[in-house]
Amino acid sequence: MKLTLLKALTLTLLMVCTVTAAAAQKLTLAGWGGTDKAIIHGLLSEVLREDLRALNVEVEYLPIESNFGQYLMNSLSSGTAPDIFYVDVNSVDVLAGSGKLQPQSAAELQATMLPVLVESFEVQKTSFALPKDFNAYAVVYNRDVFVDAGVDIPHAQDTWSTLKEKLRQVVVALGDEGVYGACLKAGYTGGFSPLLLSTGWEPIGADGRTRLDDRFEQAFRFYISLFHDNIAILASELGHSWSGGCFGTERTAIAIEGNWLAGYLRDKAPNLLYGAVPTPLNAATGSAGNLLLSVGWGLNRDSKNMRLAQSVLELLTSEKAQRWILASGLALPSRRSMAQAVESATGRDAEAQLANAIYAGVNRGYVRPYSFGAYGDAWTDPINEALSAVLVGGVEVDAALKVAQQRFDDMYQRFQERLQ
Amino acid sequence: MVNEKVAGALNALGQADTRRFLARMAWLYLFLLVLATVTLGVFCVAFVASLKEDALTNPTELSINQLQPSSWKGAWSLGNAGADDAWFGGLAPGREVVFEVTYANQSLEQLVEPVVKIPKRRSSIAQPSAPEVSAQVAVGSLQLLRENAQVLYDEVSGTKVTPRQGVSRTWRFTLHHRGATPFDQVPMVIEVPKGQVLIESTLPASRIERRGRVASWRNVVPGLLTYVFGNYVRVIDDARSLTTGDSLFMSWTFNSFFIAVFKVVLTLIIACLGGYALARFQFPGSRLIFYTMLFSMMVPGQVLFISNYLVFRDIGLLNTPWAVITAVVASAQVLIMKQFFEGIPREIEEAAIVDGANPFTILTTIFLPLSRPALASVTILGFQGAWNDFFWPLVVLTSPAESYTLPVGLLSLRNVYGIAGDWGMILAGSFLSTIPVLLIFIFFQRYFVENDTSSAVKG
Amino acid sequence: MSATSSHRSFYGLILVAPFLVTLLVFFVYALIRALVYSFTDYNLFNEPEFVGLENFLGILKDKLFVTAFFNTVLFAVIVTSLQTLLALGLAVVIGGNFFGKQFFRVAFYVPSILSSAAVTLVFIWFYQNNGFLNGFLSDLVSHRRSLWILIAGFIFWWIALVAIYALRGRAVNWFDPALLLLSGFLSLLLCWGLSGSEFTTAEEAVVSVNWLGTQEYFGPLPRTMWAIVLQNIFTTVPTFMLLFLAGVQGIPKDLYEAATIDGASRWRQFLHITVPQLAPVTYVVVTFGVIGTLQMFDQVALMGEAAPLESRVTLAYYVYHSAFPPGGQPHVGIASASALILAAITLAVVYLQKLMGVREKANG
Known part of the structure; x- marks a missing residue:
């Protein structure tokens, strides 16, 4: 009798133990909405399903459709933040400053990533996020437009001037059908930064100052000339907010965009026949330029399950996961070992070409990350405003540059004060 | 004689008056009509645009495919053939639909047989594990039906339209469902060389792509409703929650209803009790409360939202409807309630007070039955206000998308689909979101109008 | 007696308690906290740190705040005055009750009862570069020849008809609607008769005004703000007009009769009878208008990337933008300081209004 009771007790205890062990731990993951939503969901529910089950963890993805920065700040401050979340490279300083971001210590894992990406998530030599993937710009062109216009398609050895000339010929041939060379964006991101960086211009000098020198002015004037020579128009004139949107309407010959354009075209213009080449060279420097955009995975310092979160993080950056991200047409893998995979990427020709063009683009010339240290995102404001003032405000280039330089100097002053 | 003259003059005067009266009426109604056209015109043209596949092409064109009886016929018969569902369409396993296309070109030699394909949709926005349509639906061989030696047609290239004269051929083919999954939608593309123009088809193409080389159909088996209100169906169907698979738009609608109803109930309780207290009771601080109340009506919400946001953050109610309610x-x-109660004569309640009834009984049995108009007005305007509220829900509802109300949801639709220029869907969402308030307005019109008027006259 | 009195004040407090709680938590406490935060540096993570007037001085130096300030104040002044004048004018023109009011009331009310989110999205579509407005203008410009013929034909028939009547010796009013309708009909006929001829060929013209995505100013406001002004007027004028209409109906008719006997002109009657009699309605319309327009937020937020921030920012949006900047650190202190400035403007305007409103009433 006693024995049976004991037996029963142990049995129940055992059962309780197994039940607790069997109940999977829950982790939450937060990132952008839009296209990322389905891709990350697919990653978790299909690609990594078995691995996650092996870890005995249930991971839920929270896609944030609204302002991601606001969401993250609020949830971190209220202690309701997810365990793992996107860290945009330009917000790493702010997030690290909040003290809620767990420093990354897995050196081995970091060593497998492209060093330039790993470094862009460092704040004062401490890494705060693991690069998830990256993106950069390439020239994407509409084959039909070039064929119908009888103009040579862009190629990798084009300089900015030869590309402009090709676009001019397209406009001459097809202008009466409402076709333009490209859509311009009044901002640092988009077509302007590859052009600007190809001159060898340094966004932030060693002393922390930004100088709008001759190289800047040269690139600035060239960019504006595309608009004033009627080769390019503003995206809003075709009812879009970015040049990829214009490109999808087949009313522009090229778009200078990143790998995200592949995913966009897949949904919005699945039949569009396109190709891609790396961003053009600068005739003077003989180099190309490119802006490196990267998103990392960050860990919440208050996570109740840090060890588990770390393991999930490793899964999220595994080769398998990165192959999925690449195949979904979102971004390029951050692992060094994946370079081969990109080059031999099968699937749709055009998408593989775009991925290759971007990969080639970050391996030649002046490549700078889209992060501006303690200045944060706001660093781009003076340039955005100068471009916007000239393109849509009708302001003279000299005046606009003067204002922008003044704003950079003010910013430097403020930045100095804060450091002290 | 004199009488006749007077009568004649009176008659003439009467005629002049009638004339003037008619003239005035004519002017008045002309004026009112113009005014009504101006105020409602924007909404009418936007509604027509919300039916289009692409709300931004030829925005002023009002004769659109979705409003053509010939397309209705095509959509009806395709839906019927595909899944016995003429209203909502679809393609059931084992079914076959017949499709006809007519192409024109300048000469017979240039007029080649088109290539029909069911495209592989590797969509990245839709559910990733959805079954592949192209693997299960086969395209039958094309059969030349007839030839027309003389046709006039427009060749469209970019924004240029060139009128042309040439020949045309009509082909017929079938789409056969060989698999086992019933499909709601079957996309199709037809490719031809440049210069060959699609001039007629069972169902008009959704888009002409590749500068005229490709005609594409978003769905070749729509029913009538799915075809005409395609964007409305998409608004409800396309955006779905990842975790539950529920339609986000329906969640937003539910949230809006839930929040509006509870908020109105709460407001009514507070307003009746508070209004009664301030109208009939003397207690320490009542004047202070009254003036604070007046003051609070003038302070913008932007001053208060940070603290209120922090309050809800600290008690952990962010992203729940209760934070809004x-x-x-x-x-x-x-x-409003205070003023209304003050208008009720004191004699009515005095008997009850003498009988020793407590204030709650007096409020519920005497005051409230007398205050139906005020209660109705607070309810209806409160519902409308809660339904349309944007700022505060935007502050407290950030994630997940299932927690939004309709106005906040509309903002996220605008952010997600506006970037792709998909205005048909955004407009459809906007119109759908206004239906409840419109219905309430139509049924309870006088409460909107009377309330405004009375408050206006009172100053 | 004193027992009942204290009894009643106890009940009064119980009854008012729910309202009092919400008022204290969501208004009084919130207002005090906003005051406190406006003198501190607080980003939701740190302990609020007292910084004195730094926030206020900082925003006065911020170009965006200054733009927001002028955008807001000018927007409020322009919208309020335009909508009041237009609504008053329309109400006086219609001038009282008419048959079929129910129907027109629906038409005039609908824009103002719909959510600003839905209405704003419709208007953003309307203002797109390849949207309806530009398309409509393009059509007008393209068919300018037909339009000119229509207008010229109308004027020709008008004068001709008046002349015919005059020659026959019959007195005729220039604005006789039958006459005007007939001229309109005849000129349409003329246009239709000429259609297909080269007089009416459409000349393809594309109007592509950038209504939203621009930083250009038109007068004191950015063009984007004018687009919002137009949207606001669109949605509010018909409703306010109905308010004025109710007021117009309430004016005793004998006032006008007496004035007519005195020989006062229509215009003088309008100035000296209609306007003062409508003062209470005007007061409400203006107060609603000012408070609503000063807090304009929804339209700006929904506009999003369709317009640069500088051309659409208002004080209400500046507050929100400082509290929840995209991708940046919240500046609660700056948000609170700018919100208090917005509140101060609102209160000042309401107070000013009250002063003037009371006097107007006394005159009336």
Whole structure:
């Protein structure tokens, strides 16, 4: 009798133990909405399903459709933040400053990533996020437009001037059908930064100052000339907010965009026949330029399950996961070992070409990350405003540059004060 | 004689008056019509645009495919053939639909047989594990039906339209469902060389792509409703929650209803109790409360939202409907009820007070039955206000998308689909979101109007 | 007696308690906290740190705040005055009750009862570069020849008809609607008769005004703000007009009769009878208008990337933008300081209004 009771007790205890062990731990993951939503969901529910089950963890993805920065700040401050979340490279300083971001210590894992990406998530030599993937710009062109216009398609050895000339010929041939060379964006991101960086211009000098020198002015004037020579128009004139949107309407010959354009075209213009080449060279420097955009995975310092979160993080950056991200047409893998995979990427020709063009683009010339240290995102404001003032405000280039330089100097002053 | 003259003059005067009266009426109604056209015109043209596949092409064109009887016929018969569902369409396993296309070109030699394909849709926005349509639906061989030696047609290239004269051929083919999954939608593309133009088809193409080389159909088996209100169906169907698979738009609608109803109930309780207290009771601080109430009506919400946001953050109610429902300072409603109660003669309640009834009984049995108009007005305007509220829900509802109300949801639709220029869907969402308030307005019109008028006259 | 009195004041407090709680938590406490935060540096993570007037001085130096300030104030002044004048004018023109009011009331009310989110999205579509407005203008410009013929034909028939009547010796009013309708009909006929001839060929013209995505100013406001002004007027004028209409109906008719006997002109009657009699309605319309327009937020937020921030920012949006900047650190202190400035403007305007409103009433 006693024995049976004991037996029963142990049995129940055992059962309780197994039940607790069997109940999977829950982790939450937060990132952008839009296209990322389905891709990350697919990653978790299909690609990594078995691995996650092996870890005995249930991971839920929270896609944030609204302002991601606001969401993250609020949830971190209220202690309701997810365990793992996107860290945009330009917000790493702010997030690290909040003290809620767990420093990354897995050196081995970091060593497998492209060093330039790993470094862009460092704040004062401490890494705060693991690069998830990256993106950069390439020239994407509409084959039909070039064929119908009888103009040579862009190629990798084009300089900015030869590309402009090709676009001019397209406009001459097809202008009466409402076709333009490209859509311009009044901002640092988009077509302007590859052009600007190809001159060898340094966004932030060693002393922390930004100088709008001759190289800047040269690139600035060239960019504006595309608009004033009627080769390019503003995206809003075709009812879009970015040049990829214009490109999808087949009313522009090229778009200078990143790998995200592949995913966009897949949904919005699945039949569009396109190709891609790396961003053009600068005739003077003989180099190309490119802006490196990267998103990392960050860990919440208050996570109740840090060890588990770390393991999930490793899964999220595994080769398998990165192959999925690449195949979904979102971004390029951050692992060094994946370079081969990109080059031999099968699937749709055009998408593989775009991925290759971007990969080639970050391996030649002046490549700078889209992060501006303690200045944060706001660093781009003076340039955005100068471009916007000239393109849509009708302001003279000299005046606009003067204002922008003044704003950079003010910013430097403020930045100095804060450091002290 | 004199009488006749007077009568004649009176008659003439009468005629002049009638004339003037008619003239005035004519002017008045002409004027009102113009005014009504101007105020409603924008909404009418936007509604027509919300039916289009692409709301931004030829925005002023009002004769659109979705409103053509010939397309209705095509959509009806395709839906019927595909899944016995003429209203909502679809393609059931084993079914076959017949499709006809007519192409024109300048000469017979240039007029080649088109290539029909069911495209592989590797969509990245839709559910990733959805079954592949192209693997299960086969395209039968094309059969030349007839030839027309003389046709006039327009060749469209970019924004240029060139009228042309040439020949045309009509082909017929079938789409056969060989698999086992019933499909709601079957996309199709037809490719031809440049210069060959699609001039007629069973169902008009959704888009012409590749500068005229490809005609594409979003769905070749729509029913009538799915075809005409395609964007409305998409708004409800396309955006779905990842975790539950529920339609986001329906969640938003439910949230809006839930929040509006509870908020109105809460407001009514607070307003009746508070209004009654301020109208009939003397207690320490009542004047202070009254003036604070008046003051609170003038302070913008932007001053208060940070603290209120932090309050809800600290008690952990962010991203729940309760954060929207309970953050209610019903000053205006308390004022309305107070003023209404003050208009009720004191004699009516005095008998009850003498009988020793407590204030709650007096409120519920005497005051409230007398205050139906005020209660109705607070309810209806409160519902409308809660339904349309944007700022505060935007602050407290950030994630997940299932927690939004309709106005906040509309903002996220605008962010997600506006970037792709998909205005048909955004407009469809906007119109759908206004239906409840429109219905309430139509049924309870006088409460909107009377309330405004009375408050206006009172000053 | 004193027992009942204290009894009643106890009940009064119980009854008012729910309202009092919400008022204290969501208004009084919130207002005090906003005051406190406006003198501190607080980003939701740190302990609020007292910084004195730094926030206020900082925003006065911020170009965006200054733009927001002028955008807001000018927007409020322009919208309020335009909508009041237009609504008053329309109400006086219609001038009282008419048959079929129910129907027109629906038409005039609908824009103002719909959510600003839905209405704003419709208007953003309307203002797109390849949207309806530009398309409509393009059509007008393209068919300018037909339009000119229509207008010229109308004027020709008008004068001709008046002349015919005059020659026959019959007195005729220039604005006789039958006459005007007939001229309109005849000129349409003329246009239709000429259609297909080269007089009416459409000349393809594309109007592509950038209504939203621009930083250009038109007068004191950015063009984007004018687009919002137009949207606001669109949605509010018909409703306010109905308010004025109710007021117009309430004016005793004998006032006008007496004035007519005195020989006062229509215009003088309008100035000296209609306007003062409508003062209470005007007061409400203006107060609603000012408070609503000063807090304009929804339209700006929904506009999003369709317009640069500088051309659409208002004080209300500046507050929100400082509290929740995209991708940046919240500046609660700056948000609170700018919100208090917005509140101060609102209160000042309401107070000013009250002063003037009371006097107007006394005159009336």
